[in-house]
Each structure stands twice: as structure tokens, then as C-alpha cells.
Amino acid sequence: MYKNIPKVDKVMEWPEVRELLATHPRQVVVDAIRLTLESLRTATARGETVPGSFESSAVIRSILVELERGKGAALRRVINGTGVIIHTNLGRAPLPEAVLDAVRDSSSGYCNLEFDLEKGVRGSRTGRVEELLRRIIVGAESAIVVNNNAAAVLLALSALARSREVVVSRGELVEIGGSFRIPDVMTQSGAVLKEVGTTNRTHPRDYRSVVTPETALLLKVHTSNFRVVGFTAEVSVSELAVIGRENGIPVMVDAGSGNLVDLAFLGVQGEPTIGEYLASGADVVTFSGDKLLGGPQAGIIVGKKVHLDAMKTHPLYRALRVDKMTLAALDGILRLYADERQAMRTIPVLGMLTMGAEELASRARRLVGRMRRALPTTVSLRTIAGLSQVGGGSLPDFGLPTTLVSVSIQGITPQQLDQRLRTGSQPVVGRISQGEFLLDVRTIRDDETPTIVEVLKAIAESVQVNDVA
Ligand SMILES: *Cc1c(COP(=O)(O)O)cnc(C)c1O
Numbered sequence: 463m464y465k466n467i468p469k470v471d472k473v474m475e476w477p478e479v480r481e482l483l484a485t486h487p488r489q490v491v492v493d494a495i496r497l498t499l500e501s502l503r504t505a506t507a508r509g510e511t512v513p514g515s516f517e518s519s520a521v522i523r524s525i526l527v528e529l530e531r532g533k534g535a536a537l538r539r540v541i542n543g544t545g546v547i548i549h550t551n552l553g554r555a556p557l558p559e560a561v562l563d564a565v566r567d568s569s570s571g572y573c574n575l576e577f578d579l580e581k582g583v584r585g586s587r588t589g590r591v592e593e594l595l596r597r598i599i600v601g602a603e604s605a606i607v608v609n610n611n612a613a614a615v616l617l618a619l620s621a622l623a624r625s626r627e628v629v630v631s632r633g634e635l636v637e638i639g640g641s642f643r644i645p646d647v648m649t650q651s652g653a654v655l656k657e658v659g660t661t662n663r664t665h666p667r668d669y670r671s672v673v674t675p676e677t678a679l680l681l682k683v684h685t686s687n688f689r690v691v692g693f694t695a696e697v698s699v700s701e702l703a704v705i706g707r708e709n710g711i712p713v714m715v716d717a718g719s720g721n722l723v724d725l726a727f728l729g730v731q732g733e734p735t736i737g738e739y740l741a742s743g744a745d746v747v748t749f750s751g752d753k754l755l756g757g758p759q760a761g762i763i764v765g766k767k768v769h770l771d772a773m774k775t776h777p778l779y780r781a782l783r784v785d786k787m788t789l790a791a792l793d794g795i796l797r798l799y800a801d802e803r804q805a806m807r808t809i810p811v812l813g814m815l816t817m818g819a820e821e822l823a824s825r826a827r828r829l830v831g832r833m834r835r836a837l838p839t840t841v842s843l844r845t846i847a848g849l850s851q852v853g854g855g856s857l858p859d860f861g862l863p864t865t866l867v868s869v870s871i872q873g874i875t876p877q878q879l880d881q882r883l884r885t886g887s888q889p890v891v892g893r894i895s896q897g898e899f900l901l902d903v904r905t906i907r908d909d910e911t912p913t914i915v916e917v918l919k920a921i922a923e924s925v926q927v928n929d930v931a
Pocket residue numbers: 610611612613638642683684685686687716717718719749750751760761854855
């Protein structure tokens with residue numbers, strides 16, 4: 463009943479709350495009380511209150527929980543048991559320790575971000591990383607680093623096509639993650655979208671028929687998070703390049719994820735590397751730093767110097783530039799790519815992507831073994847075969863065979879287990895499929911296993927205690 467919910471002023475007078483004022487700023491305490499009473503009202507409206515909900519001891523407990531939550535860091539370590547390697551909601555690419563050391567080293571003190579140490583004068587912020595990109599990506603005359611790939615596309619369109627037309631296939635007018643839509647980015651940049659073809663089929667003649675002196679760019683967009691199958695036709699980058707050359711119009715590719723290593727050995731078909739796009743005749747290619755590349759959030763633009771120079775002198779470039787921590791991380795990742803085998807070994811995204819069936823099975827066995835030894839008999843475990851996903855809009859129809867560990871605890875449903883794992887002091891995120899709670903060992907680090915066991919133990923034991931009570 464609402465009338466049982468105390469008023470903020472009254473709660474402020476409770477002795478326990480007055481004591482809190484000695485150790486917490488008044489406004490913080492008031493906010494915690496407001497939030498607590500607000501959730502009590504919501505629970506009342508839903509009929510979810512239980513006997514004792516309105517008692518001062520229960521209200522004070524909730525206020526304390528609210529205060530603790532307010533002190534916690536916004537970003538917390540999460541154990542990813544979903545099997546989605548590039549999980550946008552979980553921060554995409556985890557970074558290697560060595561790269562993080564470089565970030566710490568350059569950011570805990572001052573660094574030569576824009577200072578030429580040889581000459582003792584102002585230097586270029588991104589020069590060294592751009593030089594690395596030119597060296598690693600064959601055919602990249604020039605390179606630019608910005609905040610993310612959305613920024614890269616916006617900058618490229620603004621600099622190359624403002625108030626002029628950009629030709630895109632109707633099959634490539636994609637939406638990525640809800641907030642990045644090619645037509646909207648086009649509008650923001652001031653470019654005029656010229657759609658050609660149909661959703662499933664676009665031909666070279668479609669592009670040729672709309673090219674006029676008003677055309678600034680032929681744009682190809684990687685469809686990333688979906689595939690059109692069946693009666694389809696698309697125009698390849700090399701065909702676009704021919705049309706572009708015939709008419710003196712540059713060709714740009716938004717590659718989205720953008721891989722630097724050839725993934726054919728995994729059975730991935732038709733995913734050109736960034737270098738292959740350039741070799742096919744693309745003049746400008748944009749891609750993300752934190753998808754298949756495995757680095758920090760960043761947008762990378764490579765291609766012909768003349769076009770990239772236009773972007774570097776555009777006013778938006780300054781607004782979209784990256785900070786020193788991103789640059790340090792990207793530099794660290796790119797240096798690993800200097801040796802492809804080293805990149806495969808040390809970059810977590812590539813390691814998870816290429817993890818073999820045997821290793822996955824033995825990881826699952828090790829995890830189950832540890833759990834069996836430590837957990838009460840109310841926990842049931844089994845391993846089953848399943849599929850991991852690359853995620854991040856990369857290779858949407860490409861499932862990677864994996865081994866899953868199914869966990870169930872007597873006395874709670876898979877949904878309750880899932881919720882308790884997510885909301886505990888060390889969050890663990892798995893998935894529920896066909897009524898089973900599953901953990902995919904592909905995205906779980908070996909050194910995270912003991913924590914998972916501990917967390918499950920605490921949950922299993924609390925369920926047992928409650929059963930007895
Ligand atoms: C992911 C993606 C983007 C957006 O990249 P961010 O780095 O997340 O900004 C743009 N275009 C394509 C095709 C993508 O796959």
C-alpha cells in the first residue's frame with residue numbers, strides 16, 4: 463500500500479540515516495533514499511511487495527545497497543560466456559596485456575602526443591600510427607585515424623561529397639546497431655544519396671545510368687550484419703573501380719569490420735582483406751579498430767593520398783580525432799600485425815576466432831572438472847556441441863563450432879541462474895537456449911575459470927540455505 467511508504471523527510475530523521483550523513487554528502491544520501499522509495503512505489507504498483515517491505519530495517523538495507531551501487535565504477539569487468547567474440551554490448555575487442563602496458567606507460571605521465579622529440583618542436587599526433595598502417599596495409603598511400611568507423615564514414619563523405627551525389631546500391635543501405643544508418647550519415651555529411659538497383663540485385667549498368675558531373679563518389683557498403691541469399695547480384699569493387707575510372711569518380715568502400723589477415727583458412731568465403739579492397743581498385747576504405755582488427759575503438763581510413771589530404775584539412779577532422787590512450791592502444795595492436803603469426807598468437811580476438819575444436823573441448827573439460835570438484839551435488843553439468851558467433855556485424859552467417867557447458871542448479875530456473883550470474887559482484891554473462899543455461903568456453907579466459915566456479919558455488923550454496931530455512 464502506497465500509504466505505507468515513508469516520506470523522504472521522515473526517512474532523513476531515522477537515526478541510522480542520520481549516521482550516514484557523517485560519512486556521505488547529504489545530497490548523495492537524499493538521492494539514495496529517493497531511488498529506494500521510488501523502487502518501493504514501483505514494486506507496490508506491480509503487487510511485488512512482500513511482508514516486511516515497508517519496515518524501516520528493509521528500507522535502510524535498500525538505501526545502503528543504493529549507496530554502494532553509486533560508489534561502484536561505471537564500467538566493470540564482465541566474464542563473457544556468450545561465445546560472441548566481438549560483443550558490442552560487452553565492449554567489443556579485449557586488448558592484450560602488453561598493449562595495455564603501453565597505454566598505461568604513455569598515459570600515466572606526459573607523452574610525446576604532439577611533440578617531435580628529435581627537433582623539439584610540435585609534432586604530428588597520428589603520424590606514427592599512420593606510417594604503421596601504410597606499412598602493414600599494402601596499397602595504402604595514406605591513412606587517417608578517427609574516433610570510430612561511423613566518424614570515418616562521416617568525415618570521408620563530408621570531405622569528398624558535400625552537396626554532391628553519392629551512388630549506393632539499395633541492397634547496401636544498411637543500419638548498424640540502431641544508430642548508424644547509411645542514409646542518415648549521408649544526410650549529416652551534406653552528401654546527396656543516389657540509390658541504385660534493388661534490394662536483392664544491382665548491376666554495373668545501374669551505376670552507369672546515374673553517373674553525371676554531379677556524382678562525387680561511388681560507395682560500396684559492407685552489409686555486415688545480414689546476408690541476402692537466393693536471387694541476388696551485386697557489383698564488385700573491381701567492377702565499380704572500372705566504372706569509376708571511366709568517369710573520373712573515386713570509389714569508396716565502408717568495409718565495416720575490416721580484417722587485415724586473410725580468413726580463408728577458417729572457411730570464411732568472400733571476405734576481402736583491407737589490402738585486397740585497395741588492390742581491387744578502391745580509392746578509399748574505412749573500417750573499425752575494435753572489430754576483427756582486435757584493437758581499441760577507432761575508425762581507420764586508408765587509400766589515395768589526394769582524397770585523404772582533403773579529409774585531414776576538413777574542420778570535422780579535429781572534432782573526430784582520437785585521444786592518446788586510443789592511439790597508444792592502436793599503435794600497440796598494429797605493431798603486433800607487423801608479424802602475422804605473432805598477431806594470431808597475441809591478439810585476443812584472433813586467438814578466439816582461430817581456437818581449434820580440440821582446445822575448446824579440453825577447455826570445457828577443464829572447466830567442468832573444476833566445477834565438479836568444488837560445487838555441491840545440486841549443480842548439474844554437461845558439455846554439448848554448439849556454435850560461437852563472431853559478432854560485431856562481422857561474418858553474420860558464419861558459426862564457429864564450439865563446446866558449451868550447460869549448468870543447472872536445483873531449486874532455481876535457468877532464468878534465475880542467468881539473472882543472478884549477471885547481477886553478482888563479478889558479473890558472468892551466458893545465454894539460455896532451449897531451456898538450458900549455457901557457457902561458451904571460447905570467450906572465457908582460462909584465468910577466469912576459478913572466478914566462475916566461486917560465483918556458482920556461492921549461488922548454489924545460497925539456494926541450499928534458503929531451502930533449509
Ligand atoms: C560496424 C560498422 C560501422 C560502424 O563502425 P563503428 O566503429 O562501430 O562506428 C559502419 N559501417 C559498417 C559496414 C559496419 O559494419
